[in-house]
Amino acid sequence: MSCDLWSSARAAVREILPYQPGKPIEELERELGIRNAIKLASNENPWGPSPGALAALAQFDPGSWSRYPDGAATELRRALATKLGVAIESVTVGNGSNDLLELAARAFVGPGDTVVYAQHAFAVYALVTQAVGGRHQEVPAREFGHDLPAMAQAAADAKLVFVANPNNPTGTCVGADALAAFLERVPAHVPVVLDEAYREYVTRKDYPDTLPWLRRFPNLIITRTFSKIYGLAGLRVGYALSDPRVADLLNRLRQPFNVNLAAQVAARAALADDAFVALCQERNRQGLSVLEAGLRRLGYPVLPSAANFLTFGIRRAAEAYQALLREGVIVRPIANYGMPDYLRVTVGTPEENERFLAALAQVRLQLQATG
Ligand SMILES: *Cc1c(COP(=O)(O)O)cnc(C)c1O
Numbered sequence: 021m022s023c024d025l026w027s028s029a030r031a032a033v034r035e036i037l038p039y040q041p042g043k044p045i046e047e048l049e050r051e052l053g054i055r056n057a058i059k060l061a062s063n064e065n066p067w068g069p070s071p072g073a074l075a076a077l078a079q080f081d082p083g084s085w086s087r088y089p090d091g092a093a094t095e096l097r098r099a100l101a102t103k104l105g106v107a108i109e110s111v112t113v114g115n116g117s118n119d120l121l122e123l124a125a126r127a128f129v130g131p132g133d134t135v136v137y138a139q140h141a142f143a144v145y146a147l148v149t150q151a152v153g154g155r156h157q158e159v160p161a162r163e164f165g166h167d168l169p170a171m172a173q174a175a176a177d178a179k180l181v182f183v184a185n186p187n188n189p190t191g192t193c194v195g196a197d198a199l200a201a202f203l204e205r206v207p208a209h210v211p212v213v214l215d216e217a218y219r220e221y222v223t224r225k226d227y228p229d230t231l232p233w234l235r236r237f238p239n240l241i242i243t244r245t246f247s248k249i250y251g252l253a254g255l256r257v258g259y260a261l262s263d264p265r266v267a268d269l270l271n272r273l274r275q276p277f278n279v280n281l282a283a284q285v286a287a288r289a290a291l292a293d294d295a296f297v298a299l300c301q302e303r304n305r306q307g308l309s310v311l312e313a314g315l316r317r318l319g320y321p322v323l324p325s326a327a328n329f330l331t332f333g334i335r336r337a338a339e340a341y342q343a344l345l346r347e348g349v350i351v352r353p354i355a356n357y358g359m360p361d362y363l364r365v366t367v368g369t370p371e372e373n374e375r376f377l378a379a380l381a382q383v384r385l386q387l388q389a390t391g
Contacts, residue, residue: 032131032153039147043350057348060366060376063188063218063329065251066307067300067369072293073252073286080285089281096284099291100259104231109264112271115278117217117245117258122148123270124180124213124241124260129154133179138166140190140357142215145182154179164323165192172205181206184215186222189354189364191325196228203237211266213241217258218327220249220297221304227326231261238263246283248328249300250290257283304328307367314377318384329366336391337363340383347379 026034042061049057068074093113101108114120121144129135131153137145139161149156157178159171166183175181183202186193194202199214206212214230230242245258257279260270279287290296311330315322321333331354334340341353341363352364365376 036150058372059350060368061350061352063366069251070290070293070296073290076289091276093279096288099288112260112267113279114258116256117243120243120260123273125152127269128180135180136174136178137182142184142188164190168202172202175206181212186218186326191327193326195226211239215243217245221328222326246287255283257287331364343383349379
């Protein structure tokens with residue numbers, strides 16, 4: 021008789037819906053027997069890693085790879101603290117910012133405790149809540165964005181609140197006044213994780229500079245990442261900024277060497293590469309407007325986005341996704357976000373954006389012919 025450990029696992033774990041990553045390029049190419057597929061599915065930087073990071077890695081002595089990295093990531097944390105003007109004790113590093121989202125859940129949420137986040141918010145909030153046996157309180161969205169007044173009300177009975185600004189997959193963004201008013205209303209004993217993975221892409225004038233708020237709101241935990249504009253998604257490195265007492269808690273749960281040596285080296289150099297960040301922000305702005313105009317021309321409604329991706333409405337989205345794959349273009353279906361009639365596309369290079377729009381025009385004809 022086979023021994024099935026499934027029923028031995030914690031019920032909360034059995035009920036997790038596994039995270040669905042974007043389809044890898046190699047997988048699609050293998051399936052179709054093609055070579056030139058493009059992936060606009062995971063909000064990665066189409067311009068590659070920061071050149072500063074690449075140079076630092078090239079100069080780095082690989083002989084050190086037999087040694088453990090600095091578990092405290094002191095140099096990286098010092099660089100972050102200096103650049104951002106916060107105390108080094110406020111900085112916690114993570115194996116991607118996802119790591120920090122999970123640490124926050126493990127630090128503050130036990131079985132049955134309530135975690136508040138918005139409908140259509142980043143999938144990892146639900147995942148980490150479920151993993152610790154927390155109770156989900158998903159606050160209905162307003163025009164696809166966070167309903168902050170409703171979330172503040174819900175926060176009164178919560179152990180943790182997640183806010184994504186901008187949010188993925190909707191691209192929605194809240195301004196400084198609304199966010200500050202929200203934080204004023206959340207009880208001081210309830211931690212708020214503010215996920216700023218896309219902050220460097222935002223161009224709107226009233227986007228909050230949240231660093232000064234760390235003093236005003238000691239329950240605020242800001243998370244940021246090197247995966248998006250810095251182009252280091254494959255190395256997995258992110259960080260949290262918080263009150264040092266909160267950082268102390270996260271640090272106790274953190275794996276001793278959660279950020280690898282290459283990631284520490286690359287992230288430090290990327291942080292100094294302001295020119296690359298500015299260039300990518302500008303190119304992204306252009307790419308967003310090309311994609312938005314192209315999608316509207318094809319008749320698809322677009323959710324205005326503050327980040328490096330666009331979500332657009334499309335009937336028979338699952339079929340359209342498959343048809344795009346056959347054209348060698350990978351985008352992201354978001355039915356698992358409660359948006360079955362939408363697809364999300366990441367801003368690519370100008371060539372990739374044109375290829376996506378041309379492929380979508382083809383797919384639109386195919387769907388019309390069969391619908
Ligand atoms: C991509 C993304 C992240 C970053 O995840 P990493 O683990 O840092 O790669 C965090 N939050 C949101 C909302 C994201 O879309």
